[in-house]
Amino acid sequence: xxxxxxxIAIVVVVLALVFAGVHIxxxxxxxAALGIYLMMGDVEVVRTFIANTAYEALRDxxxxxxxxxxxxxxxxxxCGAARDLYTLGNRAxxxxxxxxxxxxxxxNALFGFVTGVSIAAAAAFSRIAYPEMRxxxxxxxxALGCVAGSACLGMLIPPSVLMIVWCVLTELSIGKLFLAGxxxxxxxxxxxILYVVVAAKLRPELVGETRTDVAAVPLGADVTxxxxxxxxxxDDENIRAILASTLLVVSLIIGTLGxxxxxxxxxxxGAGIGAVGALxxxxxxxIKPREVWQVVLDVGRTSGPLLLLLFCAQLYSxxxxxxxxxxxxxxxxxxxxxxxxxxxVIMVAIWLVLxxxxxxxxxxxxxxxxxxxxxxxxxxxxxxxxxxGILAIETGLLxxxxxxxxxxxxxxVPDRNVQLAEIFTGSIPYWIVLLAVxxxxxxxxxxxxxxxxx
Amino acid sequence: xxxxxVLQDWNARVVxxxxxxxxxxxxxxxxxxxxxxFGRAFFNSPVKGTPEMVSMSIVIICFLLAGYSVQSGGxxxxxxxxxxxxxRGRAAAQLLSAxxxxxxxxxxxxxxxxxxxHAVLSGEYEGEGALRxxxxxxxxxxxxxxxxxxxxxxILALSAVGALxxxxxxxxxxxxxxxxx
Numbered sequence: 001x002x003x004x005x006x007x008i009a010i011v012v013v014v015l016a017l018v019f020a021g022v023h024i025x026x027x028x029x030x031x032a033a034l035g036i037y038l039m040m041g042d043v044e045v046v047r048t049f050i051a052n053t054a055y056e057a058l059r060d061x062x063x064x065x066x067x068x069x070x071x072x073x074x075x076x077x078x079c080g081a082a083r084d085l086y087t088l089g090n091r092a093x094x095x096x097x098x099x100x101x102x103x104x105x106x107x108n109a110l111f112g113f114v115t116g117v118s119i120a121a122a123a124a125f126s127r128i129a130y131p132e133m134r135x136x137x138x139x140x141x142x143a144l145g146c147v148a149g150s151a152c153l154g155m156l157i158p159p160s161v162l163m164i165v166w167c168v169l170t171e172l173s174i175g176k177l178f179l180a181g182x183x184x185x186x187x188x189x190x191x192x193i194l195y196v197v198v199a200a201k202l203r204p205e206l207v208g209e210t211r212t213d214v215a216a217v218p219l220g221a222d223v224t225x226x227x228x229x230x231x232x233x234x235d236d237e238n239i240r241a242i243l244a245s246t247l248l249v250v251s252l253i254i255g256t257l258g259x260x261x262x263x264x265x266x267x268x269x270g271a272g273i274g275a276v277g278a279l280x281x282x283x284x285x286x287i288k289p290r291e292v293w294q295v296v297l298d299v300g301r302t303s304g305p306l307l308l309l310l311f312c313a314q315l316y317s318x319x320x321x322x323x324x325x326x327x328x329x330x331x332x333x334x335x336x337x338x339x340x341x342x343x344x345v346i347m348v349a350i351w352l353v354l355x356x357x358x359x360x361x362x363x364x365x366x367x368x369x370x371x372x373x374x375x376x377x378x379x380x381x382x383x384x385x386x387x388x389g390i391l392a393i394e395t396g397l398l399x400x401x402x403x404x405x406x407x408x409x410x411x412x413v414p415d416r417n418v419q420l421a422e423i424f425t426g427s428i429p430y431w432i433v434l435l436a437v438x439x440x441x442x443x444x445x446x447x448x449x450x451x452x453x454x
Numbered sequence: 455x456x457x458x459x460v461l462q463d464w465n466a467r468v469v470x471x472x473x474x475x476x477x478x479x480x481x482x483x484x485x486x487x488x489x490x491x492f493g494r495a496f497f498n499s500p501v502k503g504t505p506e507m508v509s510m511s512i513v514i515i516c517f518l519l520a521g522y523s524v525q526s527g528g529x530x531x532x533x534x535x536x537x538x539x540x541x542r543g544r545a546a547a548q549l550l551s552a553x554x555x556x557x558x559x560x561x562x563x564x565x566x567x568x569x570x571x572h573a574v575l576s577g578e579y580e581g582e583g584a585l586r587x588x589x590x591x592x593x594x595x596x597x598x599x600x601x602x603x604x605x606x607x608x609i610l611a612l613s614a615v616g617a618l619x620x621x622x623x624x625x626x627x628x629x630x631x632x633x634x635x
Contacts (some may be wrong), residue, residue: 020550021536021543021544022551023524023534023555025530029555033558051561051562051569052565054565055592055593058512058514059510060507063488067480071481268508271487272484272491297474299478301519301526304516304519305519305528305530307515359532
């Protein structure tokens with residue numbers, strides 16, 4: 001046990017290092033080493049503890065889900081899943097005002113089942129959906145906000161890297177947390193679509209309604225008709241092919257997630273089958289051996305830093321629990337008299353602030369080992385709390401000054417004239433929706449716990 | 455300076471080769487898990503020792519990729535503060551990262567080489583029964599990976615010192631954006 005000063009020092013040091021720009025894994029690991037030294041006063045203990053953790057921390061069957069789910073998502077993304085989903089969403093929402101925006105959100109929600117990384121969705125839909133919306137005269141901030149905002153859905157809808165990391169840190173069941181995310185994820189998607197439809201109804205100029213009328217005039221009526229007639233025939237054949245391949249993708253995903261949910265296999269086994277199934281689909285779709293190797297290499301590139309972070313985070317959280325910091329933080333928070341709700345608000349506020357500054361996985365690694373035990377002690381359901389946390393952290397990715405999703409959209413959009421400010425203002429309604437879902441979860445935790453308890 | 459660029463070259467080659475090795479292991483992992491599941495479901499004979507092999511390979515993958523993560527600039531960090539301080543600010547942050555990184559992974563090497571020697575010499579095994587997984591590959595790769603991390607951070611530190619002195623941007627290794635969000 002440490003004195004209060006040492007405990008606080010450990011947390012302050014890690015935050016100071018992170019904000020000084022030290023690589024986050026290193027900041028966590030070095031602070032852990034410092035913590036053990038403060039506790040034991042013996043370098044020999046530091047040495048054996050760290051070396052043991054290096055060998056033991058990741059030696060667990062469950063960590064294999066990370067590269068395997070990434071492999072599955074990347075193979076499916078290579079099949080053109082994002083474009084197919086967008087075309088289908090577009091088709092299905094023909095009757096809606098603002099249908100291209102609604103289609104973007106719908107496709108993002110479905111694409112969330114394919115990939116566990118929001119950035120991938122933001123990059124893909126910047127290239128697919130944004131040019132299409134502009135072509136129909138959507139105002140650019142409206143279109144950009146839609147792409148950036150709906151990309152958040154990828155992290156809420158399983159499989160999600162954030163959920164996996166959260167479970168690894170808290171020893172929650174991955175399958176259950178995946179299930180817990182489904183209803184809040186769909187709720188957020190519904191809220192976003194509602195916003196788009198209402199906005200398009202109230203202010204048609206946002207979705208270029210007035211402009212299309214003007215543009216349609218110069219063309220002769222019969223020309224337009226024959227063009228659209230021949231196009232729809234072509235579309236129908238295309239749609240059939242797209243529908244078939246999407247059905248395959250969807251059944252693969254439902255198969256793997258379903259098998260995990262019904263306890264037929266462990267998350268690792270499900271991820272392994274999903275990865276090989278996705279490879280088979282990609283081969284059917286004509287992926288070249290070179291591209292397969294590229295995908296596998298990319299998964300290696302992205303999982304490297306993540307695994308190192310996980311190792312260092314385990315070092316840190318082990319040391320943190322040894323110091324008794326969580327206990328101390330808990331009694332401190334309770335003694336402030338803020339009550340469970342006040343403490344929840346404080347935590348969400350911290351997430352929002354951190355979300356503006358650093359990436360979501362690092363936030364989870366820094367805060368969850370402290371927050372989660374406190375929340376459970378206060379009587380919040382761990383699953384609902386996890387979903388609230390992920391939502392709050394994702395919201396930070398949309399807010400200035402460091403909303404990483406906004407930067408991704410800016411980098412990926414083919415239009416060079418786009419301003420960052422446009423994307424930030426366009427995505428305001430989306431983070432309001434996300435925060436509304438956080439509030440809904442705080443009041444009705446059943447939204448998250450209903451499916452896993454079935 | 456020439457010696458350093460030779461070191462940089464060799465380091466880049468080695469970490470890239472290890473990245474390829476890790477990628478192959480990840481790829482094979484999928485098939486191993488599948489074979490295990492289908493073997494159990496249809497032929498009532500799972501691939502023996504799959505859980506042990508999978509868990510061991512995660513340690514191996516992590517440390518095979520460790521050097522590459524540092525060398526390629528894949529390590530996640532925030533430049534909220536240092537970015538505002540210009541080229542020298544970023545160089546200072548990089549230097550601090552590199553020094554602490556060398557320290558942390560130095561401790562890992564220091565604490566891991568004895569268990570590695572023991573594992574190699576005594577032929578230590580993990581698991582029991584029909585399939586026992588030898589410990590030495592994972593133990594050695596932890597040490598090798600940590601050494602490459604130290605070398606990569608050493609190169610980063612030198613370039614950061616260069617940038618601190620010259621104040622020029624091109625001396626800073628500009629890391630790619632965080633791969634994960």
